[in-house]
Amino acid sequence: MPSKALSSTTLPAALLALPGVYHPQADTRLLAAALADEDLGSGTEVLEIGTGTGALALHAATRGARVTAVDVSWPAVATARLNAWLHRLPLSVLHGDFEARTTGRRFDVVFSNPPYVPAPDSRPPSRGPERAWDAGPDGRAVIDRICADAPGLLLPGGVLLMVHSGMCGAEETVDRLAGAGLAAQVTATASVPWGPVLRSRRSWLEQQGLVAEADEREELVVIRAQRS
Numbered sequence: 001m002p003s004k005a006l007s008s009t010t011l012p013a014a015l016l017a018l019p020g021v022y023h024p025q026a027d028t029r030l031l032a033a034a035l036a037d038e039d040l041g042s043g044t045e046v047l048e049i050g051t052g053t054g055a056l057a058l059h060a061a062t063r064g065a066r067v068t069a070v071d072v073s074w075p076a077v078a079t080a081r082l083n084a085w086l087h088r089l090p091l092s093v094l095h096g097d098f099e100a101r102t103t104g105r106r107f108d109v110v111f112s113n114p115p116y117v118p119a120p121d122s123r124p125p126s127r128g129p130e131r132a133w134d135a136g137p138d139g140r141a142v143i144d145r146i147c148a149d150a151p152g153l154l155l156p157g158g159v160l161l162m163v164h165s166g167m168c169g170a171e172e173t174v175d176r177l178a179g180a181g182l183a184a185q186v187t188a189t190a191s192v193p194w195g196p197v198l199r200s201r202r203s204w205l206e207q208q209g210l211v212a213e214a215d216e217r218e219e220l221v222v223i224r225a226q227r228s
């Protein structure tokens, strides 16, 4: 399985971010590298779940795709709209929970870098920058919803690409997507140093058995799932 080069990306340069909006990071770049292998040509209907600055959605738009992006955070929605305007790219940015805003719609490609950091609180936060990363004690609060919804979001032959930490279980994601009837596999991985959120939670993560004492790096995984 390829370990993708995190530096070889084509994300738009000069992106603005309002306070509290997730800046593109290693996970964003790994997903961008994975998107390079997908058909995002003219007429392709694309959905990004959790767009943040809009970096990945705008990358897809530069390739000709018709892109809808959704984010639960108003600052993120405003940021993505602003970046689309600055880059003169068409982008439909919707505010709200992805399930509520995509009812009845289907896409050729759906991609997401969802919140996936394990957090002591069992409910995902309802406000604040933590909404970009906190995802319940196993880190799967949003991942599992995306897995369950994927068949209904994809057109026949459509593809889901999702990046998350191996800490929340790559196999679990593959199994859930396969259980939902999709052909799913891990297509890329990258080892990255822990960021400040993981470092601040070290003892809780160790208590949960999610990390070992010496761990200082996590493995990011990209999972690709296709509808027949």
Ligand SMILES: C[S@@+](CC[C@H](N)C(=O)[O-])C[C@H]1O[C@@H](n2cnc3c(N)ncnc32)[C@H](O)[C@@H]1O
Binding pocket: 022, 023, 024, 025, 027, 028, 049, 050, 051, 052, 053, 054, 055, 056, 070, 071, 072, 073, 076, 096, 097, 098, 099, 113, 114, 115, 131, 132, 133, 142
């Ligand atoms: C890790 S950030 C990724 C941002 C951007 N896609 C990137 O890769 O740089 C996750 C994003 O998902 C959004 N989000 C969290 N829960 C969501 C939900 N239920 N529906 C839609 N967006 C959500 C957050 O507000 C945040 O902007």
